Amino acid sequence: MDFKIMANFHCPRWNELPDIDLYMDQVVNILDRNLGCFASDNTKIVTSTMINNYVKQKVVKPPKNKKYDRVHLAYLIPVCILKQVLSISELCRGISVILKHMEIPDAYNYFCELLETALKNVFSGKELLLCTKEDTDDKRILKSVINCFVTLQYTHYL
DSSP, X not given: OOHHHHHTOOOOOGXXXXXSOBOHHHHHHHHHHHXXXXXXXXXXXXXXXXXXXXXXXXXXXXXXXXXXXXXXXXHHHHHHHHTTTSOHHHHHHHXXXXXXXXXXXXXXXXXXXXXXXXXXXXXXXXXXXXOOTTOOHHHHHHHHHHHHXXXXXXXXTO
16 A cells, blocks of 8 residues: 555545445445555454444444444444554543534544545645644544554554
């Protein structure tokens, strides 16, 4: 994988996520297809066992009739990415803090925008995401965590 691919990474927005119920294998396939570039050598970004553990740990709500929806994907995409720099309990706390101030679609899209901007900046030789005075604490934390993740990815390519 080269810098150009990382710099041009696209995180699917809320309205690009499937609006139908999905079985576990479909969820794993979607996550792998969209996030596989972030997997370490010889590892998968997510497995069905991992997803089952996230449900047990209450990171994501349980599926209905063994089917997952868009909300599950909106939780799983950030979890699959940020688990590389945060523990599951830290992720749970962070998600709950952000969702106190934003609805799930807005929070998810905001995450996608920040991730893409950070990847583009770092893999194009520019600066990390900067916090502003206007940023709330939850936005500062999210930017910092995304910066950690992107910096980690960058070091893999040096």
